[in-house]
Amino acid sequence: MAMATRRRTPTQERSRRTVERIVDAAAVVLADAGYDAASTNRIAAQAGISPGTLYGYFSGKDEIVAAVIDRVVDGFAESVAPALREAAGQPIEPATRLVLDAVLAEVEQRRDLIAAFIDRVPAERYAARVDALRTRVADVTFHLVAASIPAADRDELDRAVWTSVRTVEHLTVRFALAQPFERDAFLDLLTGMVVGLAPPSR
Amino acid sequence: MAMATRRRTPTQERSRRTVERIVDAAAVVLADAGYDAASTNRIAAQAGISPGTLYGYFSGKDEIVAAVIDRVVDGFAESVAPALREAAGQPIEPATRLVLDAVLAEVEQRRDLIAAFIDRVPAERYAARVDALRTRVADVTFHLVAASIPAADRDELDRAVWTSVRTVEHLTVRFALAQPFERDAFLDLLTGMVVGLAPPSR
Amino acid sequence: MAMATRRRTPTQERSRRTVERIVDAAAVVLADAGYDAASTNRIAAQAGISPGTLYGYFSGKDEIVAAVIDRVVDGFAESVAPALREAAGQPIEPATRLVLDAVLAEVEQRRDLIAAFIDRVPAERYAARVDALRTRVADVTFHLVAASIPAADRDELDRAVWTSVRTVEHLTVRFALAQPFERDAFLDLLTGMVVGLAPPSR
Amino acid sequence: MAMATRRRTPTQERSRRTVERIVDAAAVVLADAGYDAASTNRIAAQAGISPGTLYGYFSGKDEIVAAVIDRVVDGFAESVAPALREAAGQPIEPATRLVLDAVLAEVEQRRDLIAAFIDRVPAERYAARVDALRTRVADVTFHLVAASIPAADRDELDRAVWTSVRTVEHLTVRFALAQPFERDAFLDLLTGMVVGLAPPSR
């Protein structure tokens, strides 16, 4: 998924590094101080550049934040894809668990940054981008299961997918943040919920 | 749940009305414009008082926002309690559905305000207060079910309760905001998920 | 003519004084440093108030500048009116000279401020307001002379008025700024030009 | 009139073209957007060069603007000269009209650029250069008429020249911008004013 539109297209190597530094810095500042305190000047300072440079690449604060989210969102696509491939052909329960494990692992890895977004960034600043991911996941899930479901149950499947995606997203994130009990037990529970939601197959 | 600590205790009737007006105004402004745009001056203007007066009743912006949340949170206690009483003695499935229906109804009623908080207020501004409610709900749920569960399964029950509370909260809110399909179908689905999480009773 | 729209209506005496101080300060800064250098912070500093206060009364830099011009423009209305009254009934030549003398006197009095506007403020910032004055002056001039002119010459009168107003305005200001020769000689010259422009009376 | 001092003398052909492109671009941007919005970066972009290159030819923004004015000013010298030659030997009235026509034509041709300067550029940025032209015009006018005037009237001639130059400049520009009535009528009026200013010849 594309990074935010850039004012200056980074043709030179130096540009590319600068963009990286800005996004890195923004992630750090967001995690440390939250959205409100993440002023452009502060992000620039953290990146070791001048405030003006920032505006060579981003049109403003929101675009920088968007780039940080894009990075997280892109991470999911990349890290869940292998699990999806591995799961293909396996029975539904182990397949589901495999994928959920990958999702949870990715969340765990970005834990601090995700925590910062959840706690300190108003959702309207990033909802659109996360929603795009959500839609993609829902589409994939739907088509994975649709084949083995009678056409009459498509509506039920739609509802199950909506519910699953929301449930997995929320519980995964909350579990990673709070870690209220053991990882395996959580994955078992979550797998059971998701599998239980699927309409009876043919 | 207590209102935020006030600088002046509103012993007099007029004071109480002023507090109401401020909280009302804050709810309106938050729903209309979000947290960032909800300046104290704007809230005061909406309430028809001067900015200075505001500080006679609240120590600052965050305390006003807290009072708005408290009102929402208190609403739940009040409106779910009757359903809880009615559910007592009924079989688990209809009982659960009854309570979930009440929860959903309350969310639906506060839809705009909840949407404003979810979308536009950084969670750290209100997380503590919602967490307190969450804990209370978890406690009640735990004790309601604990009696019919073997002591050995207490850990499993803990996990099921954590998962249920998080799931119900999230799905209920998201369903009320998006209304992606029919209400009854949703309640059926959600009831099934929650009941399915309960450890096998004795 | 009205001052620029104010955000805060100066009900209290203190407000009125603050507005005065801001407009005074803006005039000083404009005359000293020009439009570009007349930052809101600098105007505030000159006025001995904080930058925020400024925005309580004016929506921004342009509105402050407009208030300064309004003051100058209003000055003309007030100071030329007596001359107009005195001129009524006199023959055209002494009457014209009387009015031009009053105009020049007023320009001379505001010399520094007018110089600052002419030299250092882009005209688009104040053209509209000066144009309003110009239109009023043209209207008055037209009606003063129209009575003694055959209806057939109205077009010619229109042209003469347009030319007179522009000529008087420009020469008066430039003369006051440069003072290239004696005041009396200038008034004689200018009176001759203006009287010469008038279409032949009945 | 000389171009502004350059950092590098454009001995080479390519350099000369670059300078042209910069001045062209500056004229376009000034006419389109005014002085404030005419940033060096924007001028460079319009010229199709990089901001750095600009500083190879001009010491800064003001020097670029000066070059644009010089071009306008030089245009006058070139386009009024033929009219002056043609007017020589003719009676004063048709001669004056001929020259004024040429002046007006030149203003009309540069209408947009002149409008941009008048409306949107603080006069102090270009006053010196226009003043140089004004002085030259005044000198020429003085010597043209001086021969036929008694020496005793030299002071009067001085005053008439000052007034004429200012009047012609201002009315010509304002007429071209506003076009409030017919061109011929304007030239008649203006010619009459100027001729009327001349001291009685011997």
Add this chain to the structure above:
DNA sequence: TATGAATGAGGATTCATTCAT
């Protein structure tokens, strides 16, 4: 208590200019 004028630190953003490549 209520008022509302005043505060002032801090935020987002721009742009003339420089300099390493």
Add this chain to the structure above:
DNA sequence: CATGAATGAATCCTCATTCAT
């Protein structure tokens, strides 16, 4: 010569909060 990335001081403006009246 040209490039274009980088600079950083300076600008306009906001808003939570205070305090004299």
